[in-house]
Amino acid sequence: MALPHYRKAVRRQPVRHTSPVLMILVITAPAVLAVAVLRPRSR
Incomplete structure (x- = not known):
């Protein structure tokens, strides 16, 4: 019995x-x- 081929888990880039x-x-420097x-x- 052949084992199924597993793909590598694709990790999404964190936002x-x-x-x-x-x-x-950024807010205070111009002020x-x-x-x-x-x-x-x-x-």
């Missing part, structure tokens, strides 16, 4: 999620830069 730390940096650039300069 890439953005890490929370990266998301916070921090804008505050630094737009801050009035006292002389």
Whole structure:
């Protein structure tokens, strides 16, 4: 009796999620830069 040929299990690539730390940096970095650039300069 011949054994059936088994195919290798195909593993799906995990869905890439953005890490929370990266998301916070992406949101806060432009705000921090804008505050630094737009801050009035006292002389």
